[in-house]
Amino acid sequence: MPNFHAKVFVSLRPSVLDPAGEAAKSAALRLGINGINKLRIGKSIELDITASSEEEAKNSVEVLSDRLLANPVIENWTFELHQSDLDSDI
Template sequence: MGLLQPGQLGRGRAVGLPRFNKPARLPVPLFHARVLVSLRASVLDPAGEATRAAAERLGVEGIRRLRIGKAIEVELEATDRAEAEAKLGLLSDRLLANPVIEDWKLVIGDTSTGGLG
Protein backbone atom coordinates (compact mmCIF):
# COMPACT_ATOMS: atom_id res chain seq x y z
CA MET A 1 0.00 0.00 0.00
CA GLY A 2 3.04 2.22 -0.47
CA LEU A 3 1.28 4.56 -2.91
CA LEU A 4 -1.51 5.44 -0.55
CA GLN A 5 -1.32 8.62 1.42
CA PRO A 6 -3.53 9.72 4.31
CA GLY A 7 -6.67 11.36 3.06
CA GLN A 8 -6.43 9.80 -0.37
CA LEU A 9 -9.13 7.28 0.29
CA GLY A 10 -11.51 9.46 2.22
CA ARG A 11 -11.64 9.92 5.93
CA GLY A 12 -12.07 6.76 7.90
CA ARG A 13 -13.05 4.74 4.84
CA ALA A 14 -9.94 2.62 4.58
CA VAL A 15 -8.22 0.76 7.36
CA GLY A 16 -4.47 0.50 7.52
CA LEU A 17 -3.46 4.04 6.73
CA PRO A 18 -1.11 5.66 9.20
CA ARG A 19 -2.71 7.89 11.76
CA PHE A 20 -1.12 11.13 12.74
CA ASN A 21 -1.44 13.31 15.82
CA LYS A 22 -2.64 10.33 17.74
CA PRO A 23 -3.23 11.43 21.32
CA ALA A 24 -1.79 9.43 24.20
CA ARG A 25 -4.29 6.91 25.48
CA LEU A 26 -4.70 3.81 27.55
CA PRO A 27 -3.59 0.43 26.24
CA VAL A 28 -6.14 -1.12 23.88
CA PRO A 29 -6.18 -4.82 23.06
CA LEU A 30 -4.63 -5.63 19.72
CA PHE A 31 -6.22 -8.39 17.69
CA HIS A 32 -4.30 -10.37 15.10
CA ALA A 33 -6.62 -11.47 12.36
CA ARG A 34 -6.43 -13.13 8.98
CA VAL A 35 -9.14 -12.62 6.39
CA LEU A 36 -9.33 -15.46 3.87
CA VAL A 37 -10.92 -14.39 0.60
CA SER A 38 -11.90 -17.07 -1.88
CA LEU A 39 -13.72 -17.04 -5.19
CA ARG A 40 -17.27 -18.30 -4.88
CA ALA A 41 -17.70 -21.89 -6.02
CA SER A 42 -19.80 -20.77 -8.99
CA VAL A 43 -17.10 -18.42 -10.28
CA LEU A 44 -14.58 -19.69 -12.79
CA ASP A 45 -10.97 -19.63 -11.53
CA PRO A 46 -8.79 -19.80 -14.64
CA ALA A 47 -5.63 -19.03 -12.64
CA GLY A 48 -6.39 -21.96 -10.33
CA GLU A 49 -6.95 -24.21 -13.34
CA ALA A 50 -3.65 -23.15 -14.89
CA THR A 51 -1.88 -23.81 -11.60
CA ARG A 52 -3.48 -27.23 -11.33
CA ALA A 53 -2.23 -28.05 -14.83
CA ALA A 54 1.29 -26.96 -13.80
CA ALA A 55 1.07 -29.13 -10.68
CA GLU A 56 0.46 -32.13 -12.91
CA ARG A 57 3.49 -31.25 -15.01
CA LEU A 58 5.47 -31.04 -11.77
CA GLY A 59 4.44 -34.61 -11.19
CA VAL A 60 2.06 -34.05 -8.29
CA GLU A 61 -0.88 -36.28 -9.08
CA GLY A 62 -4.32 -36.62 -7.57
CA ILE A 63 -5.19 -32.94 -7.18
CA ARG A 64 -8.96 -32.84 -7.48
CA ARG A 65 -9.42 -29.15 -6.92
CA LEU A 66 -7.19 -26.09 -6.71
CA ARG A 67 -8.65 -22.62 -6.21
CA ILE A 68 -6.68 -19.45 -5.66
CA GLY A 69 -7.72 -16.88 -3.08
CA LYS A 70 -6.10 -14.26 -0.88
CA ALA A 71 -5.07 -14.11 2.74
CA ILE A 72 -4.99 -10.64 4.27
CA GLU A 73 -3.32 -10.18 7.63
CA VAL A 74 -4.66 -7.46 9.86
CA GLU A 75 -3.63 -6.16 13.26
CA LEU A 76 -6.48 -4.23 14.76
CA GLU A 77 -7.18 -2.35 17.95
CA ALA A 78 -10.57 -2.99 19.53
CA THR A 79 -11.95 -2.89 23.03
CA ASP A 80 -13.10 -6.49 22.85
CA ARG A 81 -13.49 -9.42 20.52
CA ALA A 82 -17.03 -8.49 19.50
CA GLU A 83 -15.90 -5.04 18.39
CA ALA A 84 -12.94 -6.55 16.53
CA GLU A 85 -15.27 -8.93 14.72
CA ALA A 86 -17.65 -6.12 13.81
CA LYS A 87 -14.84 -3.97 12.41
CA LEU A 88 -13.29 -6.84 10.52
CA GLY A 89 -16.68 -7.86 9.16
CA LEU A 90 -17.28 -4.39 7.75
CA LEU A 91 -13.75 -4.30 6.34
CA SER A 92 -14.13 -7.69 4.68
CA ASP A 93 -17.61 -7.12 3.28
CA ARG A 94 -17.01 -3.64 1.93
CA LEU A 95 -13.38 -3.61 0.91
CA LEU A 96 -11.35 -6.81 1.11
CA ALA A 97 -13.89 -9.02 -0.68
CA ASN A 98 -16.47 -8.37 -3.37
CA PRO A 99 -19.55 -10.37 -2.34
CA VAL A 100 -20.63 -10.68 -5.98
CA ILE A 101 -17.75 -13.04 -6.71
CA GLU A 102 -16.03 -13.78 -3.42
CA ASP A 103 -16.63 -15.28 0.02
CA TRP A 104 -14.55 -14.44 3.05
CA LYS A 105 -13.73 -16.10 6.32
CA LEU A 106 -12.30 -14.56 9.43
CA VAL A 107 -9.66 -16.13 11.63
CA ILE A 108 -8.96 -14.11 14.79
CA GLY A 109 -5.91 -15.09 16.79
CA ASP A 110 -4.72 -14.28 20.30
CA THR A 111 -4.90 -10.77 21.57
CA SER A 112 -2.04 -8.84 23.04
CA THR A 113 -2.02 -5.44 24.63
CA GLY A 114 -1.21 -2.57 22.33
CA GLY A 115 1.44 -0.06 23.33
CA LEU A 116 0.75 3.41 24.61
CA GLY A 117 -0.17 5.85 21.83
Protein backbone atom coordinates in the same frame (compact mmCIF):
# COMPACT_ATOMS: atom_id res chain seq x y z
CA MET B 1 -7.18 -1.12 24.66
CA PRO B 2 -6.45 -4.68 23.65
CA ASN B 3 -4.85 -5.58 20.35
CA PHE B 4 -6.15 -8.28 18.05
CA HIS B 5 -4.71 -10.18 15.13
CA ALA B 6 -6.95 -11.24 12.27
CA LYS B 7 -6.42 -13.48 9.27
CA VAL B 8 -8.98 -12.97 6.52
CA PHE B 9 -9.38 -15.59 3.80
CA VAL B 10 -10.99 -14.57 0.53
CA SER B 11 -11.99 -17.19 -2.05
CA LEU B 12 -13.89 -17.09 -5.30
CA ARG B 13 -17.44 -18.35 -4.94
CA PRO B 14 -17.70 -22.01 -6.00
CA SER B 15 -19.83 -21.05 -9.02
CA VAL B 16 -17.18 -18.65 -10.37
CA LEU B 17 -14.58 -20.09 -12.76
CA ASP B 18 -11.02 -19.75 -11.44
CA PRO B 19 -8.76 -19.80 -14.52
CA ALA B 20 -5.64 -19.09 -12.43
CA GLY B 21 -6.45 -22.13 -10.28
CA GLU B 22 -6.95 -24.24 -13.40
CA ALA B 23 -3.58 -23.07 -14.76
CA ALA B 24 -1.86 -23.91 -11.47
CA LYS B 25 -3.56 -27.31 -11.48
CA SER B 26 -2.18 -28.12 -14.91
CA ALA B 27 1.30 -26.96 -13.77
CA ALA B 28 1.04 -29.36 -10.82
CA LEU B 29 0.69 -32.20 -13.30
CA ARG B 30 3.88 -31.06 -15.05
CA LEU B 31 5.59 -31.10 -11.67
CA GLY B 32 4.61 -34.75 -11.47
CA ILE B 33 1.99 -34.37 -8.75
CA ASN B 34 -0.97 -36.53 -9.73
CA GLY B 35 -4.39 -36.85 -8.19
CA ILE B 36 -5.23 -33.15 -7.68
CA ASN B 37 -8.94 -32.95 -8.39
CA LYS B 38 -9.49 -29.34 -7.54
CA LEU B 39 -7.25 -26.31 -7.03
CA ARG B 40 -8.64 -22.84 -6.38
CA ILE B 41 -6.67 -19.72 -5.57
CA GLY B 42 -7.76 -17.16 -3.01
CA LYS B 43 -6.18 -14.45 -0.88
CA SER B 44 -5.05 -14.35 2.71
CA ILE B 45 -4.88 -10.98 4.43
CA GLU B 46 -3.40 -10.48 7.91
CA LEU B 47 -4.01 -7.42 10.01
CA ASP B 48 -3.55 -6.08 13.52
CA ILE B 49 -6.31 -4.01 15.07
CA THR B 50 -6.82 -2.23 18.37
CA ALA B 51 -10.37 -2.33 19.71
CA SER B 52 -12.19 -2.00 23.02
CA SER B 53 -13.41 -5.59 22.92
CA GLU B 54 -13.24 -8.74 20.85
CA GLU B 55 -16.80 -8.08 19.72
CA GLU B 56 -15.86 -4.64 18.39
CA ALA B 57 -12.79 -6.03 16.62
CA LYS B 58 -14.95 -8.77 15.09
CA ASN B 59 -17.49 -6.24 13.83
CA SER B 60 -14.76 -4.09 12.27
CA VAL B 61 -13.15 -7.05 10.49
CA GLU B 62 -16.56 -8.18 9.22
CA VAL B 63 -17.26 -4.78 7.66
CA LEU B 64 -13.72 -4.62 6.26
CA SER B 65 -14.03 -8.10 4.72
CA ASP B 66 -17.46 -7.53 3.25
CA ARG B 67 -16.94 -4.02 1.89
CA LEU B 68 -13.26 -3.86 0.95
CA LEU B 69 -11.22 -7.06 1.10
CA ALA B 70 -13.79 -9.19 -0.76
CA ASN B 71 -16.38 -8.48 -3.41
CA PRO B 72 -19.37 -10.55 -2.27
CA VAL B 73 -20.69 -10.66 -5.84
CA ILE B 74 -17.94 -13.11 -6.76
CA GLU B 75 -16.10 -13.92 -3.52
CA ASN B 76 -16.70 -15.50 -0.12
CA TRP B 77 -14.75 -14.59 2.99
CA THR B 78 -14.02 -15.99 6.44
CA PHE B 79 -11.64 -14.89 9.16
CA GLU B 80 -9.90 -15.94 12.33
CA LEU B 81 -9.41 -13.43 15.14
CA HIS B 82 -7.54 -13.62 18.40
CA GLN B 83 -6.28 -11.19 21.01
CA SER B 84 -2.60 -10.74 20.22
CA ASP B 85 -1.70 -9.19 23.62
CA LEU B 86 -2.14 -12.66 25.06
CA ASP B 87 0.39 -14.28 22.70
CA SER B 88 3.12 -15.79 24.82
CA ASP B 89 5.64 -15.59 21.98
CA ILE B 90 5.40 -11.80 21.46
